[in-house]
Amino acid sequence: MGGFVDFTYNGKRLEGEDTPHTKQAWAFNGVANLSEKPLFQAKSGETIVIETVNQTGWVHAMHIHGHHFRIISRGDSLVDEGKPWRDTFLVGPEQTTKIAFVADNPGKRLYHCHMLEHAAAGMTTWFEVI
Numbered sequence: 001m002g003g004f005v006d007f008t009y010n011g012k013r014l015e016g017e018d019t020p021h022t023k024q025a026w027a028f029n030g031v032a033n034l035s036e037k038p039l040f041q042a043k044s045g046e047t048i049v050i051e052t053v054n055q056t057g058w059v060h061a062m063h064i065h066g067h068h069f070r071i072i073s074r075g076d077s078l079v080d081e082g083k084p085w086r087d088t089f090l091v092g093p094e095q096t097t098k099i100a101f102v103a104d105n106p107g108k109r110l111y112h113c114h115m116l117e118h119a120a121a122g123m124t125t126w127f128e129v130i
């Protein structure tokens, strides 16, 4: 939804005309919905920084399962928003936000947009803490 870019869904590269059939319109790093491999793997206790670059014209409510995080920057600004632990953050159109957390809850965890129509349409990925 940021202008058509190539992305894959279920291991297949989608063309623009595939969208009505697959109902996939969003992607993380070029992959719509759950990929076979995790977005990343972390060792338990490892500090993780996720930089989310929103290359769309929409606001998204990014949500992580199994962990709480702090927002460490939005755009070029370091932030301290006073509510240090979160499980969801808003990322604005064309905005970059960095979050950090300690991956201390082993398992397979979702990272997705909490606007559930976006999540169902591709904006869902996962990571693994081992």
Ligand SMILES: [Cu+2]
Pocket: 059, 060, 061, 113, 114, 115, 118, 119, 123
């Ligand atoms: Cu969204």
